[in-house]
Amino acid sequence: MKPKPARPLLLLLLAAGISASALAQSPPAGEPPKHGCGKPENFPGHLASDQRMRSWQRNYLAYTECLKNFISEQQALAEPHIKAGNAAIAEYNAAVKEFNAAVEATKENANQDTKPPQ
DSSP states (O other): OOOOOSHHHHHHHHHHHHHHHHHHSOOOOOSOOOOOOOOOOSOOOTTSOHHHHHHHHHHHHHHHHHHHHHHHHHHHHHHHHHHHHHHHHHHHHHHHHHHHHHHHHHHHHHHHHHSOOO
């Protein structure tokens, strides 16, 4: 009787390795936060009373200020993540540059070794 190939075991180990690397990644962020700013009603127009215009303007100013505050808060929360991402990009670029330089140096050494003596 022939022994069975080890393919199922190999596939299982490969799947486990892929799953482990997937779990090592950051979990999905989920739903992004939403602002709680109340948008004012449509612009009342030139026929509206002064009181209604002033009320709309106050609501509009409160709405835009709320949006500005929300934006500032979200940018402050995102800043460390942006810096971490930029640092990872810089590290990646440096690693690729170093790898490419090593490959080129190896190629140059190989070319010098294969040249016949003159």
